[in-house]
Amino acid sequence: MPAQSRSKNSLSYTLHKLLVGLLLRCPNCEKGAIFSGLFTMNETCSHCGVRFERQHGESVGGMYINLIAAELITAAGFLITQLLLNPPLYGQLAFWVIFNILFVVIFYRNSRAIWVAITYLTNGLQTDAEYAQKQQEK
Numbered sequence: 001m002p003a004q005s006r007s008k009n010s011l012s013y014t015l016h017k018l019l020v021g022l023l024l025r026c027p028n029c030e031k032g033a034i035f036s037g038l039f040t041m042n043e044t045c046s047h048c049g050v051r052f053e054r055q056h057g058e059s060v061g062g063m064y065i066n067l068i069a070a071e072l073i074t075a076a077g078f079l080i081t082q083l084l085l086n087p088p089l090y091g092q093l094a095f096w097v098i099f100n101i102l103f104v105v106i107f108y109r110n111s112r113a114i115w116v117a118i119t120y121l122t123n124g125l126q127t128d129a130e131y132a133q134k135q136q137e138k
């Protein structure tokens, strides 16, 4: 259906799926939880059955998202604080180093879930049965 494929290519659809990932929900069904614990990612969605990570090492993309977000926020925060308040440099550095470490830990689940959403948007999220069928077709 052209209307459906057009909406799947829209920016609002992409942003919606990234937001679903940010909120730790399965981007395929938007119901299943991606994480079951603080740092424990479910292997598959409990609702629709898609496998969140097919191969080891896929989580590297999420770590890139995490580090890039941390560095951008830290750099912007440092510059804005310096311009507006001009605090002592050592206090400024200590604050942003601690912020950086805490942010990376707190944002860990969200960044990995955003990567799952990106995997979904690039058609990489499938159930094991769908994956097996595609392997047989090759």
Ligand SMILES: [Zn+2]
Residues within 6 Å of the ligand: 026, 027, 028, 029, 030, 031, 032, 045, 046, 047, 048, 049, 050
């Ligand atoms: Zn799901």
